[in-house]
Amino acid sequence: MEKEIANAAALLQQADGLVIAAGAGMGVDSGLPDFRGDQGFWQAYPPLAKAGIRFIEIANPAAFEDDPRLAWGFYGHRLALYRATVPHAGFDLLRQMAARMAHGGFVFTSNVDGQFQKAGFADEQVAECHGSIHFLQCSQPCTDAIWPADSFSPQVDMAQCRLLSDLPRCPHCGEVARPNILMFNDGAWLEQRSELQLDRLARWLQLARRPVVIELGAGVDVPSVRRQAERLGAPLVRINPRAPQGADVGLAMGALPGLRLIEEAWRQGLGMSASVKVQRVPDRRKT
Numbered sequence: 001m002e003k004e005i006a007n008a009a010a011l012l013q014q015a016d017g018l019v020i021a022a023g024a025g026m027g028v029d030s031g032l033p034d035f036r037g038d039q040g041f042w043q044a045y046p047p048l049a050k051a052g053i054r055f056i057e058i059a060n061p062a063a064f065e066d067d068p069r070l071a072w073g074f075y076g077h078r079l080a081l082y083r084a085t086v087p088h089a090g091f092d093l094l095r096q097m098a099a100r101m102a103h104g105g106f107v108f109t110s111n112v113d114g115q116f117q118k119a120g121f122a123d124e125q126v127a128e129c130h131g132s133i134h135f136l137q138c139s140q141p142c143t144d145a146i147w148p149a150d151s152f153s154p155q156v157d158m159a160q161c162r163l164l165s166d167l168p169r170c171p172h173c174g175e176v177a178r179p180n181i182l183m184f185n186d187g188a189w190l191e192q193r194s195e196l197q198l199d200r201l202a203r204w205l206q207l208a209r210r211p212v213v214i215e216l217g218a219g220v221d222v223p224s225v226r227r228q229a230e231r232l233g234a235p236l237v238r239i240n241p242r243a244p245q246g247a248d249v250g251l252a253m254g255a256l257p258g259l260r261l262i263e264e265a266w267r268q269g270l271g272m273s274a275s276v277k278v279q280r281v282p283d284r285r286k287t
């Protein structure tokens with residue numbers, strides 16, 4: 001493992017820009033649940049387990065039509081949870097690593113939890129490919145409007161997974177508002193906010209000549225983050241306790257301990273003496 005850590009530090013040290021690709025596992029060391037299949041999801045939401053409701057059935061625009069208080073019971077709880085969560089120290093380590101590179105860093109994440117911004121990353125440095133729970137849109141949708149969820153403070157009965165407070169409403173037509181998140185079977189998600197972020201990422205990638213990707217907590221079931229991390233054609237460090245395979249350097253550990261070890265190796269100059277053979281040929285035209 002020491003060799004892998006030194007190799008990871010070596011890849012980071014030679015880079016001029018840090019792409020941070022993060023899935024739900026990135027939040028686990030802050031105490032957040034990931035959703036590994038229905039079992040993981042049901043452990044986090046026992047009332048939905050009792051009712052036999054699967055993730056795919058609640059993370060669905062139809063749920064906002066059929067039973068908006070149940071749908072908002074689930075999403076309202078998550079909104080409050082993400083607002084209350086303190087991002088773990090690994091987020092700061094990533095900011096420090098990026099700050100040492102000529103072009104800084106950029107985040108690509110399928111997480112909707114806003115934890116990178118909460119940890120001090122600028123909005124302009126983050127691309128949220130599945131949207132953000134901190135923004136709302138009309139459930140119909142009647143317009144293209146996307147607005148911050150700041151004034152919505154959901155009160156949720158967790159035993160029943162139901163929203164107790166008023167449902168958020170679209171200010172334009174009065175219909176129920178929903179999170180601006182890509183759900184399953186979702187033809188109504190408004191993607192303009194995410195598209196703008198992805199355009200910014202593409203522009204940033206034109207600047208960095210020697211980018212490196214550090215991927216953290218990205219699962220294999222909905223592999224959007226893993227695929228994007230691989231597609232960039234840059235050296236890839238993958239941190240994942242269960243699925244670290246397929247990268248130039250794979251660390252089978254949690255995000256926080258992995259980042260601490262890489263940071264330490266970097267500080268001690270261990271990366272300088274390591275020689276890691278990179279499998280990927282950088283070809284940023286693929287993005």
Ligand SMILES: NC(=O)c1ccc[n+]([C@@H]2O[C@H](COP(=O)([O-])OP(=O)(O)OC[C@H]3O[C@@H](n4cnc5c(N)ncnc54)[C@H](O)[C@@H]3O)[C@@H](O)[C@H]2O)c1
Pocket residue numbers: 022023024025026027028029032033034035036037110111112113114130216217218219220221222223239240241242243253254255256
């Ligand atoms: N926090 C969030 O915003 C959140 C949470 C759950 C799901 N989602 C959504 O659901 C989908 C889930 O896909 P996913 O791949 O992100 O999540 P996933 O739950 O499918 O996979 C999580 C991955 O994290 C790894 N992991 C577990 N503990 C870890 C740790 N301590 N450090 C690092 N990695 C760890 C697991 O091995 C797994 O591979 C996405 O589309 C996402 O939008 C978002």
Ligand SMILES: [Zn+2]
Pocket residue numbers: 138139140141142143170171172173174175
């Ligand atoms: Zn509307």
